[in-house]
Amino acid sequence: MLGDLIGIDDRTVLVAGQELDLAHGRPDVANALVHRTGDTLVLVDTGVTEPFRAALREAADRVGPWSRVLLLTTHGHLDHVGNNDLADGLGVPAEHYVPAPDLGQMRDPVAYWVRAFERVAGLGVLPGPPRETAEEVVSLFRPLRPFGATTRTYEERPPERIRIGSQRFGGWTFADGAVRVLRSQGHCAGHVVVHLRDCGVLHLSDEANGPCGPMADADQLKLQTALGSAARLLEEGEAAVLTDGHTFALRRGAAAVSHLDRMLDQAAALHAAALELTAGPGPVRPDAFAAACAEAATALGVTGANPNPLFTAMMAVNLLHALGLRPESPAPDAPWSRPGPPA
Structure with missing residues (x-):
């Protein structure tokens, strides 16, 4: 499973990650997208671990040729950023963008996870004290290289109003509009969604992890709004393929809409049950x-x-x-x- 290349078209590949297994000391690895538009190689997230890094290189070779690299980080969680320095080692001009609200957790992931674990310290689910647990979890993610020589924040670029079909988003465009980065900020404070115009891929990353976000900096309204917006893009034909950070498969058309609707229904039902x-x-x-x-x-x-x-x-x-x-x-x-x- 880890590093499997799932072809979307002749210039777009989903690189499959793996699930977290704390009991056996195995990190989760987020899926990554590898896409070529013109002469630009677009990487959406880089996962973590050396085997996944090798799979990214293989995918990049498959979608070539390219003479530039654009790396887009959807958010700062460990399983998405471990191989971010890869962009610097491909031998061509590179750009790398990360969300500014996530810089803190990328610089000090232990502090971020301590905060998350302190919130559940009295619930009997932690194997040890919050800091000890956070240090153990972070230690699983190796190598961890979230920054490269060209790393900048999206927010250093002028904000854009992006219209896709009937919807309007805030975010940034790249490669003459072929790549759209849409602010969502539901799963965590800096989260973005990526839309690849020419192949119709909408990558929700971890906004699609479930109907209710568990992270301390999650925003449930924004998360569910992102799911609803994604469903509308698919219904209008502005997106054809739905991918995310942890489902090791592709969803297309009506099946993708049904999947999103199911999560939104579950969110409402879970809220009602909690009430x-x-x-x-x-x-x-x-x-x-x-x-x-x-x-x-x-x-x-x-x-x-x-x-x-x-x-x-x-x-x-x-x-x-x-x-x-x-x-x-x-x-x-x-x-x-x-x-x-x-x-």
């Missing part, structure tokens, strides 16, 4: 809520990248936030309740 679970008069125990939320997600058929108790608990905490509840104290196992109106 019912917090409807009582007293405070909510986060550990009990997380367990009940996991049962509800299973009953609803909710799936996503890396389904495990840790990420399910992180999702549950985000649902509590989305419903307006807040912890009553800084203690890891503090009960949650809805703040009342000011006196």
Whole structure:
């Protein structure tokens, strides 16, 4: 599976990653896209690990010839950025862009994951203290080279209003408009989506990980808006192929729309279930809520990248936030309740 090349057309390849396996010390590796437009090689994310790096080189050779490289990072998570220095080693002029809101986590991924794990420290899902767990997780992602000689942020470029079919987006265009980078910021603070105009590929990266984002900097409204916008682009024929960061397959046309609609339906159903679970008069125990939320997600058929108790608990905490509840104290196992109106 890792490094399999899934052909989309004669100049576009999806390079398949792998799932996370913490128990066996195996990192997850995000899918990457390799595409050629004119004389430009476009890389969307670079995964992590040396075998995946070799697969990227093989894919680049398959879609050639090219004399320039454009590397686009969808967001700063470890499984997407490990081989970002690859662009500097291809022997041609290169450009590399990353989202400015994700620079912090790219520079100090341990601090980012400590923050994520501290939110679930009282739920019994961490194998150790938050910092120890974060350091262990980050250590799995090797080599980790998120920056190259040409790395810049998208936000250093003038913002553009991009119209695709009936929809308007904010973002940036490259290669005379053949490559569109659309701001989405749902899965995490800096997330972008990439649309390859000429082959009709819409790459959602991790916005499609599931109906509710687990990350501490996730925005559920933006995530679900990204899914809805993607469905509209497919319905209007502005996109023909849907890819993402962790589904090792292609979805086309009506099947892709159905997949997105299913996630949006699950998001509404999960929110309703969470609302019912917090409807009582007293405070909510986060550990009990997380367990009940996991049962509800299973009953609803909710799936996503890396389904495990840790990420399910992180999702549950985000649902509590989305419903307006807040912890009553800084203690890891503090009960949650809805703040009342000011006196």
